[in-house]
Amino acid sequence: MVNLNIEEIMPDIEHLIEDGNSGALLNILMDMHPADIEEILNRLKKEQRLYLFNLLPTELASEVLSELDTPVVDQILEEKTEEEISSLVDQMDSDDAADVISELPEDKAARVLDKMTEEEAEDVKQLLHHEEDTAGGIMAVEFLAMPENATVNQTIEKIREMRDEIDELYNVWVVDEHGHLIGSVSLTDLVLAHGNTKLKQIMDEDLHFVRVDMDQEEVANYFRKYDLVSVPVVDEHMKLVGRITVDDVVDVMEEEGAEDLAYMAGAPDEEIMEESTFVLSKARIPWLLVAFFGEIVSAFILNSFEATLQQKVISAFFIPIVMAMGGSTGQQASVIVVRGLATGDIGLGDTKRRLFKEFRISLFTSIFFSALLFGVVYFWDGLLFASILAFSMFVVINNAAIVGALIPLTFKRFNIDPALAAAPFISTSNDIIGLLIYLSITTFALRMF
C-alpha cells in the first residue's frame, strides 16, 4: 500500500535483466500495476524492453500493451507473430484493441483480426470504421444497457455476469426495445434502491450523451463542462452504440494539450518515446521551412532598402528589436485566442470583441515600449532616429497584435486547427510586415528631414 518510486527500483531491474534472472523479475512485476510496468519499459533500452515484455504472462502483457505509447507498441509488435498479437489483443477492451490494430500494416491487421475470437473481432472492426479523433474513435463497445422494465435485482445480476468484461462501471443505461437511449441510472441510485424497483422508476431521463461523430476535443470539453465520469455514445437515431469513460477523456486532453503546445511552439506533435533521428527531423523540418523562406523574403526586403541601411547603419542595429517585439506581441495575442477556441470559451461570434480587446491592450503596451525605446535611442543617436524608432515600434506592436489575434480566428473559420497558425505563420508574417513598416518609416523620414 505504498506508492512506488520507479526511479529508485530501476537499477535493480536493470541488474536482474542483465543477470537474466527471469524468476525474480516476474515476482516483482506480477505485483505491479500495469501502468508502473509501462513506466519501467519506457525507461529501458530496446533490447532490455523486449526481454522484459516477453516475460509477462498474456493477460498482464495485454494490459501493459494498452498503456504503452505508439512507438514502443510498434517496437514490440514488430517481433510478434500474428497469433501472438491476436491473443494479446483478444484480452483488451475493444477501444484499446482497435487502437493497437489500427497501428498495424493493413494486411497484418486483417490477418490478426482473422485469428481473434469472432465477437471481439466484430467489435474492433466496427470501431475501426470511426474517425480516430471522434467519439467513435475513443469509445468502447462494452457497456451495460437494460430495458426500462428491468428490476434493480436483475440489473445487479447482469453486472455480476459482465464483471469480467467491464472493469469499472459508473452508470447503467436504459434503452427502449429498439436500443434507443432513454435514461441513465447511477450506481449510487442502484445501491440505494430496493431490489424490486424498476429502472424506469429511478432512471434519470435528463441525461448527457454524445453523438458518435463528435470531435474528441468537443467530447473532452463536454466532460469538463458537466463534470462527467462516463457518457453514452449514440448514433444519429439515438441508438446506444458505445461508452466513453473519463480516463479516455483525460488521455484526450493530454494529447490535445500536447498538440496545441507543440504547434504553438512551431513544432510537430511528436511522441516523446520516438527514438529515430530521421523520423523526428523529417517531422520538424517543414515547420522550419516556413521560417526559412519567410526570412529569405525578409532578406529581399532588406536588400531593397539597401540605400537606407548604408546611409544610416544604426538602423540595422534595431532590426532584432523590431522583429522580437512584433513577434512576442503577436504570440501573446494569439495564444489566448488559440486556447479560448480550443476550450470553447471563445467562439467565432466573439471575433470583433476579441480583436477590439487585443487592440486596447496593444495600444497600451505599444505606447509603453515606444516611450522606452525613444529614451534609449535618444541618448544613442538623437531626436530624429529616436522618433522614427518610437513611431515604428508603435505601429509594429499594434499591427502584430491584430495579426496575432486574427490569424487563429481566420484559421478556425476555415476549419483549420487554430494552433497551427501561431508559430510559423504569425511570427514569420509579423517579421516581414514589421521590417517593411520599420524600414519604410525610416526611409521616408530620412528623406523628409
Add this chain to the structure above:
Amino acid sequence: MVNLNIEEIMPDIEHLIEDGNSGALLNILMDMHPADIEEILNRLKKEQRLYLFNLLPTELASEVLSELDTPVVDQILEEKTEEEISSLVDQMDSDDAADVISELPEDKAARVLDKMTEEEAEDVKQLLHHEEDTAGGIMAVEFLAMPENATVNQTIEKIREMRDEIDELYNVWVVDEHGHLIGSVSLTDLVLAHGNTKLKQIMDEDLHFVRVDMDQEEVANYFRKYDLVSVPVVDEHMKLVGRITVDDVVDVMEEEGAEDLAYMAGAPDEEIMEESTFVLSKARIPWLLVAFFGEIVSAFILNSFEATLQQKVISAFFIPIVMAMGGSTGQQASVIVVRGLATGDIGLGDTKRRLFKEFRISLFTSIFFSALLFGVVYFWDGLLFASILAFSMFVVINNAAIVGALIPLTFKRFNIDPALAAAPFISTSNDIIGLLIYLSITTFALRMF
C-alpha cells in the same frame, strides 16, 4: 434530453433581459444545468450578467457560482453583502466554498466565515490552510469513511444519509479506529456483495492515495497514470483527510495546460474572462520587457560589428534568418522537454540522453538548412559569403537546440516551472548568441579571405 446550443438561445435570453421579463427567464433557467447557465453568464455584458444572476434562487445561484471563472465571481461578489455571500457559500461543496472565500479580501472573508454554519466554516478554514496548488488545495472534505467491521448494509444506510452532502460517490474508504486509511471498496463491489458481508472481506488493500502536500500537477499525472476516478487524500500519518474526484483533476489539467501554453508563447496565464485592459497589459508587459532588453543587447552587439556591416551590407540582410532559424530550433527543442517534464515522461535523469537526442536531430536539420542557405546565397553573392552563412547557420542551429533543451532542464533542477524558460529566455538568448556567432564568423572570414 437534447443537448443545448447556447449560441442559438442567446438572442432570446438577451431580449428577455432587456424586457425585464424575469418570470420567463426563471422558467428557462430553472430547467438548465448550472454549467449552461455559467456559459450564458459568460456571454453577457456586465449589467445583464448581474441582473440574471440575481434572479437565481440561492441553491442554483450557489451551484452556478462554483462553475464561474474568477473575474466573473469577483464581479458578482462585489455587489453582494456578507450575509448573501455566506448563504451562497454554505450550500457549496467544501472545496468550491474554499475557492470562493480565498478570492475575497481577508477581512471580508473572515466576516463571511463568521456568518456561515459552524460545521461548513470549520471545513473551509481547514482547507484554506493548504497551498492552493496542492492536493490539499483541490480536495473536498466530504467523503465516506467506514470502519472495516461495518457491513455492506450499514454502509448503504450511511450512503443514504449522506446523499445530500456527496453528489457522486465512487468509492467507500475503510479506516481503522484512528482514522488511518486501510482500504477501499468500489461501488460495484458494494452492489455485488451480500448485505451482511463485512467491508474488510471485500475491500481492496492495494489502493491508490495521494499525500495532502502533493503538487496538483503530480496529482493529475497520478490520476492519468492509474485511470482513477476518485482518490483519498491522507496526511503524513496516513490519516484520511479528504477526497479528490476526477472532475477536479480535469480542471487542474485544463489549468496547467493553459498555463504551459501561455508561458510557452511568452504570455502570462491570463483569464479569458478578464476584461480590464490595465490588468491584462500589466501582466503582459514584464514578458515583453525581457525581449526588449535582450534585443537592446543585440543592438549593442550589432553596433560593435558596425565595421563589418558597413563593409558588407548584405550581411545585415541575413540577420532575420539567423535569428528566426535559431529561435525556431530552440523552441522545437524546448517544447518537447517542457511537455515531458510536465507529464513526468522526461525526468532529470534523462538529461544527457535528451541533450544527445536533440543534438542528433539538430545536426541533421542544420546540415539540411545550411545546404539550402548555401544555395540561395551562392547565387546571390558568391562562394565566400555563401560559405560564411552556411557555416554560421550550422553553428547557430546546433547551439540553439542545445540551449532550447538545456534551459528547461536547468529550470527544473532549480525547481522553477520549466515552461517559464521557453519564450522569453530561450528565444532572447538564442537571438543574442546567434547574432554573436554569425557576425564573429563573418568578421573573421572577411579578414582572412
